[in-house]
Amino acid sequence: MLKEKVSANQFFMLLYLSLLNTVFMYLSSDSIKIASTDTILRPVVFILVAFVVYVPIGLIIKHHNQLSSKRLYIQKTTFLKIIAILYAAIYFISILKSLARFDLFVSSELFPNSDMTIFIVIITLTCAILSLLGLGALSRAAGIFSALVIISTVLVMVSLRSEINFMNFTPVFENGLIDFSKEGLLFAAQATEIGTIIMFLPEIEGNVKRAYSRWVVFSGISVALIFFFVVGSLGAFADSQLFPTYTAVTLASFGLLERIDALETGVWILCVTEKIAFYFLVVSKAVNYTFKKIPQKFVALGASVLVSVIISFVSYNIKRFSFLSSDILSVTLFLLSTVILPITIYVYLRRVKPCEKTEENI
Amino acid sequence: MKKLKRIFSVLLLCVFSLSCFSSCEKAGTELSDLMIIQGIGVDYEKGNFIVTVEILNNEQSGTPGGDSSSEDKTKIYSMQGETVADALRLLTTKSGNLPLFAHNRVIIINENLNEKTISDVLEFFLRNYDSRASQLLCVSKGQKAEKLIRAKLLKDTVKSEILENLLTESHKKSLIPQVRIIDAANALQNKAISLCVPAVTLKKNGENEDYELSGCAVYDRNGRVSMFLTKNESEGLGFLNNDVKDGFLTEDLPNGEKATFLINKSKTKYEIETKNGNLIYHLTVDFSCDVDEIGVGERAYPDKVIMKDLKNTVEKAVASRMNATLDALKKEKGGDCIAFCKILELKKPQLYKTVEDNWQNIFSNIQTTVEVNVTIRRVGEETLKTNESA
Numbered sequence: 001m002l003k004e005k006v007s008a009n010q011f012f013m014l015l016y017l018s019l020l021n022t023v024f025m026y027l028s029s030d031s032i033k034i035a036s037t038d039t040i041l042r043p044v045v046f047i048l049v050a051f052v053v054y055v056p057i058g059l060i061i062k063h064h065n066q067l068s069s070k071r072l073y074i075q076k077t078t079f080l081k082i083i084a085i086l087y088a089a090i091y092f093i094s095i096l097k098s099l100a101r102f103d104l105f106v107s108s109e110l111f112p113n114s115d116m117t118i119f120i121v122i123i124t125l126t127c128a129i130l131s132l133l134g135l136g137a138l139s140r141a142a143g144i145f146s147a148l149v150i151i152s153t154v155l156v157m158v159s160l161r162s163e164i165n166f167m168n169f170t171p172v173f174e175n176g177l178i179d180f181s182k183e184g185l186l187f188a189a190q191a192t193e194i195g196t197i198i199m200f201l202p203e204i205e206g207n208v209k210r211a212y213s214r215w216v217v218f219s220g221i222s223v224a225l226i227f228f229f230v231v232g233s234l235g236a237f238a239d240s241q242l243f244p245t246y247t248a249v250t251l252a253s254f255g256l257l258e259r260i261d262a263l264e265t266g267v268w269i270l271c272v273t274e275k276i277a278f279y280f281l282v283v284s285k286a287v288n289y290t291f292k293k294i295p296q297k298f299v300a301l302g303a304s305v306l307v308s309v310i311i312s313f314v315s316y317n318i319k320r321f322s323f324l325s326s327d328i329l330s331v332t333l334f335l336l337s338t339v340i341l342p343i344t345i346y347v348y349l350r351r352v353k354p355c356e357k358t359e360e361n362i
Numbered sequence: 363m364k365k366l367k368r369i370f371s372v373l374l375l376c377v378f379s380l381s382c383f384s385s386c387e388k389a390g391t392e393l394s395d396l397m398i399i400q401g402i403g404v405d406y407e408k409g410n411f412i413v414t415v416e417i418l419n420n421e422q423s424g425t426p427g428g429d430s431s432s433e434d435k436t437k438i439y440s441m442q443g444e445t446v447a448d449a450l451r452l453l454t455t456k457s458g459n460l461p462l463f464a465h466n467r468v469i470i471i472n473e474n475l476n477e478k479t480i481s482d483v484l485e486f487f488l489r490n491y492d493s494r495a496s497q498l499l500c501v502s503k504g505q506k507a508e509k510l511i512r513a514k515l516l517k518d519t520v521k522s523e524i525l526e527n528l529l530t531e532s533h534k535k536s537l538i539p540q541v542r543i544i545d546a547a548n549a550l551q552n553k554a555i556s557l558c559v560p561a562v563t564l565k566k567n568g569e570n571e572d573y574e575l576s577g578c579a580v581y582d583r584n585g586r587v588s589m590f591l592t593k594n595e596s597e598g599l600g601f602l603n604n605d606v607k608d609g610f611l612t613e614d615l616p617n618g619e620k621a622t623f624l625i626n627k628s629k630t631k632y633e634i635e636t637k638n639g640n641l642i643y644h645l646t647v648d649f650s651c652d653v654d655e656i657g658v659g660e661r662a663y664p665d666k667v668i669m670k671d672l673k674n675t676v677e678k679a680v681a682s683r684m685n686a687t688l689d690a691l692k693k694e695k696g697g698d699c700i701a702f703c704k705i706l707e708l709k710k711p712q713l714y715k716t717v718e719d720n721w722q723n724i725f726s727n728i729q730t731t732v733e734v735n736v737t738i739r740r741v742g743e744e745t746l747k748t749n750e751s752a
Contacts, residue, residue, distance in 0.1 A: 112491035167704050168548070171711035236551045237495065237544045240488060251496055251544070 008211035010139035011197075011204050013146045014278055018193045019219050020149060021271035023226055024245050025101045027325060032187065034238040037169045038180045040227045043220040045184025050194060050216040054209075056342035057197055061208055063349050064201050072354035079348060081290040083341060087199060088286035090337045093329070094192050095279045095307055096314070099124060100324045102272050103315050109246055110265065117315060121308045127273055128304030131280035132297050135203050138278055145270045152267045153226070156260055159252040160229045168235030189330045193275075195337025196282050198345065280304065394420045397459040400436060401522025402450075403507030404483050405472040410442040411483075413449040414508040416522050417457070435518050440508060446486040463492040467526040469499050469543070470507040470562070479585025480557065481550055487543050495544040498529050501579040503561040503590065513564050513571045528573050529560060536600035536609035536625065537593075538575060550585065554721035555704065556697030557581040558599065561590060580691070580699050583722065588697065591690055598687030601647055601680060602700040604630040610654060613679040616671050619657020623676055626650050626739060632705045636713070642729045643702060649680055652740040669738060677734040684732050691725075698725045 026034070033039070067073060074080070099120060107116045130138065173180050197208065230238055230248045238244040252260040284299035314320045323329065403414040416436045439456050443449030453461055471483055487493045502510045515521050533540035538560040549557040558578045565574040578596045582588035591599070600606040606628035615621050627650040635642040653672065691699065703721050707714040717724050 108491055167701055167708075169708065171708060174711065234495075234544065235548045237547045240547060240551070247495060250494055 005203050005205050006136055006139040008204050008206035008208050009214075010143055011135070011200065012211045012215035014139050014142040014274065015193045015196070015215060016219055016222075017142050017145055017149065017271045018275040018278060019191055020153075020222065021098065021268070021275045022190045023223050024268045024271060025098075025105055025243065026190075026245055027101070027242065032183050032327075034227075034244045035168075035170070035231060035234065035236045036174060037172050037231065038174065038183065039231055040224050041172070041180070042184045042187045042227070043224040045181060046188040046191065046223065047216055047220040049185065049188035050191065050220075051213075053194060053338040053342075054212060056339065056346050057194070058209060059346050060198050060342060060349065061201060063346065067354050070354075071357045073357050074349060074352055075355050076289070077352070080345075083345060084286040084289040086341060087195070087337065088283045088290075090192070090195070090333050091279045091282040091286070092303060092307070094333060095276055095283070095303070096310055097324050097329070097333075098272065098275055098279070099307060099311050100314050100321050103311055104318075104321060105243055105246070107315070108242055117312050120311055120315065123273065124276070124304045124308045124311070125301075127276035128280050128300045130273065130277035131284060131300045135200055135281060138274065138281065142274055145274055149267050149271060152264055153222075155254060156249055156252045156264055157225065157229050159254040159260060160233050160248060163248075163251050164229070164232035165235065166232070168232055186327050186331070189327070189334040192330075192333050192337050193278075195334075195341070196278070198342060199282060199285060395459050396420070396462045397439075397453065397457050398462050399466045400520055401468045401470065401511055401525065402466060403470040403472075403502070403511040404446060404475075405506050405508055406475040406478045407442075410444060411446050411449045411478075412440060412442045412508060413446060413453070414438060414440040414511040415450070415453060415461075416511050416520070418520070436520050436522075438512055446483055447490070450486070463487075463490060464494060466493070466497050467522045468529065469497055470502050470510050470525075471499065471559070472507045473501050473503055473561070473579055473587045475586070480546070480559075480581055481585045484543060484546055484550070488547055493543070495547075496542050498526055499541045499543065499546055499559050500525070500529060501559045501561045501587065503563050503576045503579065505563060510562060510564060510573070513573065514569070515572070516570060525562065525573055528562075528575070532560070532575055534608050536597065536606040536628075538578060538596050539599050539603065539605065549699070552704070553583065554698060554718060555701055556583070556588075556699040557585075558591070558699035560596075578699075580697060582697060589690075591687065594683070595687045595690045598683035598685070599700065601628065601630055601684045602645070602687060604628075606630075611651070611676060611679050613675050615657065615675055617657070621656040621672060621675065622654040623651040623672075623738075624654045626652060628680075632709070634706055634709050640727065640729060641706070641717075641724065642731065643705075645684065645730060645732045647680055647684070647732070647734045648737075649676065649734055650737040650739050651676060653738060653742055669741075672738055673736045676736045676738070680734045680736070681732045685730075688730055692728070697722055702728065 102123070103116060103120050106119060107114075111119075197204075197212070201208075226245065230244050233248050233251055234241070234244060238247070241247040246261065246265075249261045249264045252264075254260055257263070280300045280303060283303050284296040287299045287303075288294065288296045314324060397415070398418040398420070399415050400418060401416040405412040405414075416438050419433055419435055419437050421433065437457075439453050441449045441452045441456060443452050450461055450463075469483075469487065471480060475483065487497065510525070511521065513521055515524060529538070529540065532538045539545075539558060541557070541559045546557055546559070549555045558580050561576045561579045563574050563576045564571045575593065575596075576590075577593050578591040578599065579587045580589050580591060600609075606625060609625045610622055611625065612620060612622045627648075629648045631646045631648070633644040633646070635644065656668075656672070687700075691697065698721060702725060703714065703718070706717070
């Protein structure tokens with residue numbers, strides 16, 4: 001494992017890819033409609049929510065920095081070990097959620113006539129192995145991948161420009177502010193990656209607050225732009241499509257490149273790989289925190305086997321998939337990882353007495 | 363151990379790449395084993411859908427110097443089934459190959475589907491994974507869709523490609539609207555909008571046949587053809603929908619000569635007013651064109667007087683096309699295929715909610731005013747005389 005530290009910007013590149021993956025694989029559902037101008041404004045709610053949930057995370061970061069400057073640290077306790085296991089469980093379910101969605105995408109849009117179980121198992125194992133490279137390697141790869149994703153997405157946007165029909169938009173806040181806020185919150189709840197920040201604090205160098213603010217605003221703008229093109233080019237048709245973002249991409253062509261969707265799909269697979277590998281790293285790190293004797297690589301590989309088995313079971317029946325994509329699950333995971341657990345940790349950290357770092361325990 | 367790990371990583375990457383970037387959409391299937399569908403015609407008779415497909419002749423395409431081969435570029439198959447999907451899937455029993463819909467260019471739908479609707483036809487194409495939302499739609503007027511697919515065009519041509527080009531170029535010239543699956547689905551999902559699809563017929567040309575545009579078919583809310591717009595009436599659709607990009611107009615001048623104008627820009631603006639409970643749509647078209655040809659003779663050089671005549675002529679021509687289309691749609695209860703309801707929804711959402719359910723009736727009573735502002739941008743290479751006495 002490469003154990004180098006990462007800059008705050010590199011780390012947030014990783015989170016950026018993870019969030020973009022959510023948008024690329026975004027599903028329209030009965031509770032959230034895509035074909036509405038409000039969809040383009042939903043990232044505003046995401047930005048607000050992201051800044052609100054940063055409050056407890058920011059307090060933990062501040063506390064962590066204060067302790068570090070005084071060469072103090074918090075000793076592992078059973079309570080913190082339980083919290084770590086809860087984090088492992090949250091991100092294990094998040095892996096299942098993302099992979100199940102990717103499985104649905106691959107088996108519906110890319111290879112509808114083939115059994116994609118083996119493919120998904122290979123992806124899962126690949127991601128687990130990639131997670132062994134550590135945060136440094138994943139973050140640096142995210143820097144390169146982000147450039148690829150941005151270039152290809154801009155290419156798609158440019159070629160979709162002629163497909164934009166303003167008749168496809170709807171009046172703003174058509175169904176009222178309450179519905180808009182609800183849908184916005186449900187969208188924001190997809191960003192479970194925010195909760196990972198506190199797990200990697202010791203490895204992140206630089207101003208996290210500034211990098212986080214940049215990430216939130218840049219992600220919000222990117223998502224709003226993507227949704228603008230999806231709504232503008234598809235209109236009401238978006239709601240009848242399983243993966244509206246992909247359907248919009250299928251309309252794009254650029255000179256001789258008539259099938260940009262093939263190119264874009266390859267880039268999306270990079271996003272999925274980064275996201276799943278990162279989540280495997282989170283799971284293995286959290287489990288390793290509690291059970292120090294189990295090496296991280298065994299945790300990652302064991303988790304990948306378990307994920308493969310569960311995904312194979314879920315993949316067989318679309319009804320099983322609906323639980324993993326349910327709003328209640330997304331909201332629960334989001335609240336736990338970004339609000340409840342960080343607040344609990346902060347309250348706990350304020351109460352326990354820190355220990356002094358010595359040459360031995362560093 | 364480290365070396366083994368590297369070899370394992372490279373192998374895993376290879377498997378990963380191979381499975382991600384397979385060269386063919388149907389993994390593990392040779393191109394020659396696929397029916398690469400180019401065009402699909404759909405008819406409905408005696409309780410069965412009849413689909414006729416034009417597929418690429420893979421054997422001929424694969425022959426070196428294939429053009430000299432005696433075989434045709436395409437093959438045509440027909441099959442009937444209880445649903446469109448059923449019929450299309452059964453085609454495999456005739457051709458022995460798997461269908462590939464991803465490259466289909468055009469879907470031709472018979473104007474008369476008896477008890478079935480256009481939604482019944484499109485359902486398969488909306489749900490099918492291979493099928494692309496950008497496929498073009500057209501209606502076969504007065505003929506079976508099968509006949510259009512089996513048209514005797516010039517030898518060795520992909521008929522669907524010719525039809526696709528005809529539809530695309532005619533749209534570019536603002537003669538007809540372009541209707542793809544996605545556009546049809548959007549219109550059918552909106553209970554106030556009527557779907558309008560270009561109609562095509564076959565015309566004899568010596569021993570061969572040619573495709574010919576025959577206006578547009580307007581579908582009612584039940585998904586059945588309620589009326590046809592004529593060729594001239596269809597030309598107004600582009601102006602009403604703010605969808606004119608290119609094209610030309612040929613009109614009579616006051617002196618009896620004829621003139622042709624090349625369109626280079628057109629933008630339609632909409633204002634909605636309510637007066638005594640009635641909706642009034644004020645349409646303003648900002649139109650720019652070049653003179654392509656004017657009648658020869660004494661007044662062939664476009665002086666100021668002629669320029670004014672030309673401007674008036676174009677103004678009248680555009681307005682008359684728009685009014686003709688509006689009148690036809692209102693009189694024949696053809697319905698709102700120009701998305702007036704959508705404009706109302708965007709401009710006055712509260713008002714729209716109150717009239718949404720009764721829109722078909724309201725549409726017939728909408729009053730409209732049309733104002734056309736014409737700019738003659740260029741007059742060609744002939745001398746422009748600025749002096750009136752010239």
